[in-house]
Amino acid sequence: MTKSTVLPPTPEQIEDLRLAASKMCGHKRRSFIAEMALKYCDGNTRKTESLFGWGRYTVETGLGEKRTGILCVGAQSSRGNKRWEERYPNVAKALCLLAESHAQQDTNFLTEVAFTRLTAEEALKQLRKPGFIDEQLPAAGTMAKILNRLGFRLRPVVKAKPQKKFRKLTLFSLISKKKILQIKGMAQSV
Numbered sequence: 001m002t003k004s005t006v007l008p009p010t011p012e013q014i015e016d017l018r019l020a021a022s023k024m025c026g027h028k029r030r031s032f033i034a035e036m037a038l039k040y041c042d043g044n045t046r047k048t049e050s051l052f053g054w055g056r057y058t059v060e061t062g063l064g065e066k067r068t069g070i071l072c073v074g075a076q077s078s079r080g081n082k083r084w085e086e087r088y089p090n091v092a093k094a095l096c097l098l099a100e101s102h103a104q105q106d107t108n109f110l111t112e113v114a115f116t117r118l119t120a121e122e123a124l125k126q127l128r129k130p131g132f133i134d135e136q137l138p139a140a141g142t143m144a145k146i147l148n149r150l151g152f153r154l155r156p157v158v159k160a161k162p163q164k165k166f167r168k169l170t171l172f173s174l175i176s177k178k179k180i181l182q183i184k185g186m187a188q189s190v
Contacts, residue, residue: 006039008051018052027071034062084146088136091127092146098126099152118152120144 009017021032033048037059041047045056045063065071085092102118118126120143127137138146 009040014052018054021052021054026074027065030058030062030065030072032062033059034066037063038066084138084142085150091132091136092150094127094130094132095123095146096150098123099147099150103152118147120147123147 017036021029021036024032033052033054036052037043037045037048041051043063045059048054048059049056061072099118120140123143124137124140128134137143
């Protein structure tokens with residue numbers, strides 16, 4: 001390799017380059033790190049690690065991606081637990097049907113959220129009746145979260161608010177205060 005004619009970066013520049021790399025992710029970040037390794041450290045991964053504080057395996061991966069043109073793709077989305085609805089789709093479908101049968105639309109029609117009086121415990125009890133086993137059913141707290149995630153809010157539904165009692169209309173309630181004062185004024189002048 002030929003020696004680089006670029007001056008080493010100042011501490012302020014190093015800090016700026018670290019900040020720039022921290023704002024990126026994935027192959028863009030590795031590409032940026034590889035460019036800086038080639039520019040300031042002649043492609044030496046250990047030198048890049050000690051100068052910038054980036055992992056040398058990340059630098060190696062970035063240099064390899066730059067050399068071959070093939071991007072390394074992570075499999076982060078395939079890890080972790082799947083949601084209950086994805087693991088047991090037939091039970092989730094039965095839960096949706098059950099919750100929809102107990103649901104009511106928002107009384108003001110301002111949202112698409114359906115309110116239901118169905119509790120999580122009652123939903124579990126209802127799902128056990130068709131024969132779903134306990135291994136397929138979540139705990140009560142998880143069931144409440146699942147119902148909320150599916151768009152059913154576990155709140156008591158207000159049936160109908162009674163109207164306020166209005167005063168009965170009488171002859172005197174129709175006459176305004178102004179007329180009453182006028183009548184009083186005429187009575188006093190007589």
